[in-house]
Amino acid sequence: MESFKNDTYIVLDLPKKIADKVKKIRSEYSYTMSFPVEITVAGSSGIGVLQYEQNPSNVYTTIKDIALRTKPIKGIFGEVSSFPNTDVFFFTLQDEISIRDFHEELVKSNIKFLENPFPYKPHCTLCNNSSLVDIETQELLSKEISEEFILDTVSVYSLERKPNDNIDVSLLERVNLSGK
Template structure:
């Protein structure tokens, strides 16, 4: 059972993760230290993992799935904003691979809560919710993309207490065969 909001993600590795945390510290210090990741389930497209879902079942499904996904490279493109929100994020290059993994998770048999954002948009959040002044919005939208490719090779499950206290419940390397 999952007692707190729980998400499935691809972890962004160092040193790119630290660069994102630095940008977050300028615009959303409260969330600057959250894991830097691209959410696969728990945001847009799929809601968070259902509270009554079995932990071991989820981890077993994700282990099997991860064994069939090879690590892949991506990069951040530009800062965008979800319409009608205060959520700013880096968009990703070649979103097709993320969408493919998202679809696999959606059809995996894992139960999810509903989401207010039914269309999946792979992204890395920079700022959430707090109201932005016009200059801050311009600064965010003009933030230069990080000129670094990164290798995505780890899928994780995080529980997020009170919006700022993450706990990693599970992690698996992509392309790791199941014994």
């Protein structure tokens, strides 16, 4: 099997009901995202994208092994926040422990990742918009989604950047969290 050719991320998928609410908020702030609504566990912070020169089937086997040991994760969004010195706004999570534990299992695994300069912060991106005025920023910071949700699938996505600034997203693998 060939190695990875594009930036490849590992994410926890949000359930459709919650994802639709996040999409609604994103649309209010003209944010179009390449990925579906998710919480990235490898690729954006903590550890970088998958190193290209490794066998994808070995990576998928390792992810499946971790998923078999990981029970579905209960989540509730916290407040909206932003990363320092950026225009990236996101939902925090009220309890990050289980997501951080999953991230740490990936870090300790035999999967190879590129380095990433940012510490790991579980989050769900809402907006990356430098043209927000103060009132829009305040409205965004006050957004809430208060229902509990279950993160029970992990997906591997590849992003292929096209010359015309378009990005093709490919789902490479998806497995259920099924630990007890």
